[in-house]
Amino acid sequence: MSSGACAPYDLKCKECGKSYGKQPLSICDECFSPLEVFYDLDAVKGSVTRESIAAGPASIWRYRALLPIPEGFQPDLPVGFTPLVKAKNLGKRLGASDIYVKNDAVCFPTLSFKDRVVAVALANARYFGFDTVGASSTGNLANSVAAQAARLGLKSCILIPADLEPAKILNTLIYGARLVRIDGNYDHVNRLCSLIADQYNWGFVNVNLRPYYAEGSKTMGYEIAEQLGWRLPDNVVVPMAGGSLIRKIKKAFDELVYLGIVEAKHVKFFGAQATGCSPITHAVKNNLDRHEPQKPNTIARSLAIGNPADGPYAARLIRETGGWGEDVSDVEVVSGIQELAETEGIFTETAGGVTTAVTAKLFAQGRIGKDETTVVCITGNGLKTTDVLQGKYDVGRAVKPRLAEFDAYLRELDGLPAAEEAELVAQ
Numbered sequence: 474m475s476s477g478a479c480a481p482y483d484l485k486c487k488e489c490g491k492s493y494g495k496q497p498l499s500i501c502d503e504c505f506s507p508l509e510v511f512y513d514l515d516a517v518k519g520s521v522t523r524e525s526i527a528a529g530p531a532s533i534w535r536y537r538a539l540l541p542i543p544e545g546f547q548p549d550l551p552v553g554f555t556p557l558v559k560a561k562n563l564g565k566r567l568g569a570s571d572i573y574v575k576n577d578a579v580c581f582p583t584l585s586f587k588d589r590v591v592a593v594a595l596a597n598a599r600y601f602g603f604d605t606v607g608a609s610s611t612g613n614l615a616n617s618v619a620a621q622a623a624r625l626g627l628k629s630c631i632l633i634p635a636d637l638e639p640a641k642i643l644n645t646l647i648y649g650a651r652l653v654r655i656d657g658n659y660d661h662v663n664r665l666c667s668l669i670a671d672q673y674n675w676g677f678v679n680v681n682l683r684p685y686y687a688e689g690s691k692t693m694g695y696e697i698a699e700q701l702g703w704r705l706p707d708n709v710v711v712p713m714a715g716g717s718l719i720r721k722i723k724k725a726f727d728e729l730v731y732l733g734i735v736e737a738k739h740v741k742f743f744g745a746q747a748t749g750c751s752p753i754t755h756a757v758k759n760n761l762d763r764h765e766p767q768k769p770n771t772i773a774r775s776l777a778i779g780n781p782a783d784g785p786y787a788a789r790l791i792r793e794t795g796g797w798g799e800d801v802s803d804v805e806v807v808s809g810i811q812e813l814a815e816t817e818g819i820f821t822e823t824a825g826g827v828t829t830a831v832t833a834k835l836f837a838q839g840r841i842g843k844d845e846t847t848v849v850c851i852t853g854n855g856l857k858t859t860d861v862l863q864g865k866y867d868v869g870r871a872v873k874p875r876l877a878e879f880d881a882y883l884r885e886l887d888g889l890p891a892a893e894e895a896e897l898v899a900q
């Protein structure tokens with residue numbers, strides 16, 4: 474940020490308020506609740522403005538005054554600042570007049586919104602002196618940690634459930650990361666990572682660096698507000714795994730309002746999950762204080778966290794804002810992927826299929842008003858989950874390089890009778 478003034482921040486326990494300063498720590502040692510970054514926003518009120526932000530680079534670093542970034546940190550990669558596109562064709566199908574797609578399928582450098590959180594976490598990993606970083610991942614996080622660690626010259630060690638999509642595994646190994654496939658689901662992997670982080674003194678982005686990591690998600694919220702012309706939408710639809718992203722978009726909106734950068738507005742938050750792993754939407758629908766952990770069984774692997782760390786907070790946020798939590802079957806996930814591609818030319822992964830299909834469901838249920846401003850958060854790229862489209866498309870036979878052959882083949886594709894037959898019918 475050109476002015477250079479950053480909001481002072483500290484880690485604090487979200488429940489008991491105990492202060493921890495700046496440490497690689499994610500759980501309160503008094504009450505075992507999660508730690509969160511708290512800012513002194515008053516210190517930057519008036520100096521962080523629409524203009525100071527717009528004068529920054531076209532990346533998440535234009536918001537660095539509102540991120541937990543160590544003093545003197547020099548941003549390296551132009552992460553984020555992805556397109557917000559008005560989705561006219563999708564809107565037509567849904568009967569929605571003012572709907573937008575926030576397209577993190579093209580986030581730099583590894584094509585998912587996880588690039589945002591990793592950038593902020595690794596800025597801190599360096600500051601805390603870790604020479605090795607890691608993650609417990611459902612796929613996209615693995616890709617992003619591996620890539621950004623390579624760029625920053627950090628060693629990495631990444632743990633994943635053994636049965637992840639082949640493309641997500643390859644997209645981790647290509648960067649030279651050490652990858653360990655664990656015979657278990659994400660929740661097993663995550664528990665093991667807590668032990669490893671302590672034992673090896675490594676910086677795990679979503680374990681001991683989690684409070685910093687999570688703040689990176691706020692940048693999606695800042696961008697949505699800025700790209701709408703510095704105003705807030707009426708509704709946002711957000712996919713949920715650990716339940717962190719949805720909360721941080723809310724935090725971003727609240728900060729912008731507090732700083733006088735956007736006008737206050739009541740925004741409804743809608744959370745999307747796959748039915749095969751839907752602890753948070755289940756909690757919302759059944760008005761539970763605490764979600765019941767589930768054993769994931771869905772093709773939406775990137776969202777397959779059965780016991781989400783921020784589940785209770787996400788469910789509460791959804792209820793308090795008057796939004797809703799909805800989930801869709803794996804068949805609907807694939808249709809959602811196809812629908813977004815066919816209407817808007819955006820190829821998203823399974824998580825985006827979840828979000829698109831849930832959005833359609835919410836409009837059909839009348840939970841979102843047709844003329845309200847709605848932003849759909851697309852968080853990952855379809856090239857990473859092509860396995861779920863196996864057998865869905867027929868590539869067709871190879872056609873001889875002759876015009877007549879092409880004419881005939883095109884009629885075939887369009888379901889028309891062969892030309893000679895058509896002539897006979899016409900006579």
Ligand SMILES: *Cc1c(COP(=O)(O)O)cnc(C)c1O
Binds near residue numbers: 585614822825852
């Ligand atoms: C991780 C992930 C999410 C969900 O993020 P949480 O903050 O854990 O809820 C959504 N979409 C994609 C593609 C992801 O990889």
Ligand SMILES: [Zn+2]
Binds near residue numbers: 488491502503
């Ligand atoms: Zn506490």
